[in-house]
Amino acid sequence: MATTASTPEPAAPHGLAGPYHSVPARDNALHLGVWVFLGSETLLFAALFALYAGYRAGYGADFHTAAHHNEMWIGSLNTLVLIVSSFFVAWAVHLVRTGRPRPAVWSLAATILLGLTFLGLKTLEYTHHFAEGIKPGAAYANEALPGPGPRMFFTLYYAMTGLHALHVIAGLIVIACMLIGVRRLRINAARPTLLEIGGLYWHLVDIVWIFLWPLLYLT
């Protein structure tokens, strides 16, 4: 990859301070780096998915009842919200690549708005649960669904959706930085890489939710 690239590159806004000798080589490395990072993130969630699988094997019927206690419309609406938000990121990447930064900024703004909608719905749901006494762990005090099975389900529910919500917040910060970058034309048709890798992170957030949705709402 790192060949003897002495050919003059188009003046790069950030310069090339690192070990790479050409912009494509550096961008390729950034892409690979983000993919490796996403692989690592997947394993972070995998620990919780494994726990879910373990406890579901033990408390199958309780998990079933408890999942049906969750508001399916909130979970499903949130799934839709995240998928649409992912579309807007992908659309923004397309717009930037084809040299249309202004609509790309709007597209990213839509992503942020949808991400905030997701967090709003999630907060609403948490509030509902807390009002019903559905709290994680020892604080669990719901009388309609007593026993260790539902308690374990909701503790895992809080752990998994909580970790996911943290990722949504991190993703929103990333997308906001991307929005500023596109607005200031630092991210442009010649240099779309940062937006591409920021978008990849947002897609991870989306995909994790797509797995959480059936496990926590549908089954």
Place this chain on the structure above:
Amino acid sequence: MIPDHPAAAPAEPVVHEIDFWRDGRTVGSWLLTKDHKRIGIMFLAGVTLALLVGGVFALILRLELLTPDRTFIGPNAFNQLFTHHGVVMIFLFMIPAIPAGFGNFFVPIMIGARDVAFPRLNLASFYVYVAGAILLLATLLIGGLDTGWTFYTPYSTTSYSTVALAVVGVFVVGVSSILTGLNFIVTIHTLRAEGVTWHRMPLFVWAIYATSIIQVLATPVLGMSVLLVGADRVLHWGLFEPALGGDPVLFQHLFWFYSHPAVYIMILPAMGVVSEVVSSFSHNPPISYRAIAYSSLGIAFIGFLTWGHHMFVSGMSVFDAGAFGILSMFVAIFSAVKVFTWTATLYRGRIAVTTPLLYFFGFTFLFVFGGMSGVALATASLDIPWHDTYFVVAHFHFIMVGGTLTGFLAALHYWFPKVTGRMYSERWGLVSSMLVTLGFFFTFMPQFLLGNAGMPRRYWSYPAHYQWMNVLSTAGASVLALGLLITFGYLTAAVLRGRRAGPNPWGSRSYEWRVPSPPPTHNFETLPRWRKGPYDYHYGNGGAGNGDDRQHA
């Protein structure tokens, strides 16, 4: 571009750039450096300090075990000390020692790159390591930790000691490990110079690559599970708490899903080092390059499927125990491929008996001995009586600690001339390598016998008839400590006034010996285009100083 400088010394005509030690002498130029070599040196300083601290803990433990009853510390202090010993040695010494220290220094040079892929991330990884180390050491000072390094629930959620801070420290150190691994994976994929194809990379790079995959994929699971222990303890989530419907065994599964692969994070880099050492000092190419390279990947892969062998007594079915046992034995196959390949590499070589090669012999001996006891322990019928006895302690110290420590010391001596530009004293090297290897053997060999005789691990006192073997073990530990102290002494002396090494004192063909010693900040004036591979011993005179066949682009 760095301007050309006149050659610093006539002995080293290759030097046109000032070396990385002299390129900026202020404290700030070190603390804010993005140079992979300086970051590697800082990591080495950190892990050496950790080795010292963890070693002192070990010596106190061994002194306490000199007599059957109280020698000078009580049971609580003993529980804390063996935990501190484990935590410091594993998370702060063995995991980062070779990858973050020597890997940082040599991987970019070995693939013909100016630096790692993300230099700033590399520096961040060092500071994250320091932050984690401070958290862990603070734990030891504030309230101590007595759960064992394994943090088994439910004890870790109820122990009086400072578990919550410790798990945060472990998480933070894990982040550093992930960042290092990520950086190496991208570096090795995207920064290989022309001519450095996958099959012309030095074998050390393959080992670091395999290690990095484990670091990136296994560490997050540990991070998550120790944070859940923290949540159980502080927020009473009860995920592993039987009273709240949780299952402590699930914690063990998650913990060992990381912590078994983690032993390969420790041993694979050491295997990479000895692959280089055995080839350089027998002046022979490895008898099968691919066997060594691919078996590293094989170990990394199969290592993810063996965690259950730590849990044969945790209520595992006979079928599962058999499956995990057989999968664990696959590791022995890959390891044996390596050991036979290294040994055969010596055959008809022109062997130069130097300190690194002596450590290779020490490594092989300890590794084979530890490995065979490992195959035995992978058999559930044998593991169940040996479980939680000193047999297991002896086993993992032989294979994991013996392997990593001798690998680390081999690397330290092998690359010492390259890093410092000076030669150490071979005579003292011979003395200290003998002391270290024999000391190690006499520390842990009696523990095999103790374990087989039924002495349980993690106890501060024992029946009197176990005493003579404990005394032998403590004596061995003292010899080991003496050997390490001598090493520290003569290497320090060599840094100050060793004779100049020149670019290639060993007559090695590997890439890192084709740049000046010490290397300049950017490693190469122009990016190299190497025509000859790293093990090209079949031409010309393989003697000292003849290794530079670098072709300029």
